[in-house]
Amino acid sequence: MPHSHCHGHDCDHGSTADELGLQYNLYEKIDKDNLQCLNESVDGSGKTVFKPWDKRLDRSNFVESDADEELLFNIPFTGNVKLKGIRIASEDTDSHPSKMRLFKNKPNMTFDDVSMEPDQMFELQRDTEGNLEYTPKVVTFSSVSHLTIHFPSNFGADTTKIYYIGLKGEWTPGHKHGVTICTYEARPMLDDHKLKHLNSVNRAID
Template sequence: MSHNHSHGHGCAHEALGIEDELEMGIQYSLYAKIDMMNVECLNEETEGSGKTVFKPYDQRMDFSKFVTSDADEELLFNIPFTGNVKLKGIIVMGANDDSHPKKMRLFKNRPKMTFDDTAVQPEQEFELERDSNGVIEYSTKVVTFSSVHHLSIHFPTNYGDSNTTVYYIGLKGEFSEAHHHGVTICTYESMPSVSDHKNGLLDKVNHRVQ
């Protein structure tokens, strides 16, 4: 019997409900911890376009922001963070055609990588499925990527097009402030969780009842 679902990672994630979308948005929020001023994308057709693929999860379908490779199908991102990251997952979203990246190679803490540097063994690599909805997650080796201050992502090839296009790269994980000095005074802005709100609402109701 024939069906249209792709096998592998994508089957369980093809239709996301509103709660799933919100949860994914919370999980894939590391884009806010990227040092955007110093992000590099090598072989991008339009200068600065590589930075635009790091955006909120709920804006991943904004097709006005994307990067396309220039001379050939390769793309190389150098992504510095503003602190240390424990990287847990990545989403790569392209078009549903042959320009979609086919392989992804991850390098940890190697600032200013060039294509010559990609000859070394990556910390991890993945065979990518076509994902035009941004729903396929690739889990990283958490032990390997437990203290990342710089991430390089190399897309060496695609599904057969002469150029590669990426619309969204999502990064999931935990962030901690970097402490470069002996004494650092940090102001932490904590995001309230859903559970905090629930407890608060219950407290208010209880007070009213009493």
């Protein structure tokens, strides 16, 4: 008998690999040049875990933590994302992360910032193939331009290893490139409008 839900993660065994490959394509919408992974033992290795679904079992690229078991990813997107699912693939050892904390639209977080309350937290299970899907709250993660993922702990090892982080959702183009110009053009018009409004109010009172 099929289950209707899977307590915090969905058992998505009905989907074909092709369907999952199409769904888990948000890695294409990450601004890789500005993606940061803090406490990675090899510079740049954190970027390599965001890869196509069919490469999730590739063990040649992975990130391992350095000084302790924590890893912190700052992930900027090239637009706005409605985040619908996250999958993690590690190894069946104590190096597998045991918790995942998500922060929305808080760019450039550091380990000094992670004491704040996350927007959502998940208890992780060991998963070597990315079979388990963790589902972010739709209301909270419906307009994400920047996602921070904090892995605070693992199952007891000195370091944490991750081979794959898959992100599923909908992407829409962002407007941030035009913000400065729009604000600059809009400001005089807004000011003019306010001044006229104030003058008319003053006249009415006089």
